[in-house]
Amino acid sequence: MTSIAEMMTHDHRLCDHAFARAETFAAKGEWDAAAQALNLFADALNAHFDAEEQELFPAFEAATGMTQGPTQVMRGEHVEMRATLTRLREALASRDADDFAGEAETLLIMMQQHNMKEENILYPMCDARLGAAATAMAGELGQRLTREHAA
Numbered sequence: 001m002t003s004i005a006e007m008m009t010h011d012h013r014l015c016d017h018a019f020a021r022a023e024t025f026a027a028k029g030e031w032d033a034a035a036q037a038l039n040l041f042a043d044a045l046n047a048h049f050d051a052e053e054q055e056l057f058p059a060f061e062a063a064t065g066m067t068q069g070p071t072q073v074m075r076g077e078h079v080e081m082r083a084t085l086t087r088l089r090e091a092l093a094s095r096d097a098d099d100f101a102g103e104a105e106t107l108l109i110m111m112q113q114h115n116m117k118e119e120n121i122l123y124p125m126c127d128a129r130l131g132a133a134a135t136a137m138a139g140e141l142g143q144r145l146t147r148e149h150a151a
Contacts, residue, residue: 021041022038031095
């Protein structure tokens with residue numbers, strides 16, 4: 001993977017897969033397995049958000065001078081998705097299939113919309129604006145996220 005867009009889009013798919021596993025187990029009423037899968041998903045999602053918020057977004061903002069633009073919007077959406085994840089965990093802890101399904105659907109829609117903006121707008125902007133540094137940044141992000149997924 002040579003670009004930020006490729007690296008981060010790949011990580012979106014890994015997060016999506018982990019989320020789908022949690023949904024599948026919950027739908028079957030396999031609550032312990034769902035909890036384990038949800039924890040793996042939450043770890044992956046938070047690692048992805050942290051990589052963006054701590055590395056990618058600051059690099060983009062430094063390169064462009066834009067601090068009130070797309071990165072601010074993405075950070076706000078991260079806050080909303082983290083709050084939905086908290087409600088999803090609460091539904092799982094109480095083994096409430098209906099609440100879990102509702103929160104899961106909400107989170108899925110939020111992630112789909114968020115990922116589309118990042119994959120089609122922000123990541124290509126990062127690759128373009130960071131220039132030669134984009135390849136190095138993609139490598140660093142890839143290493144960081146690989147460590148997090150392996151943990």
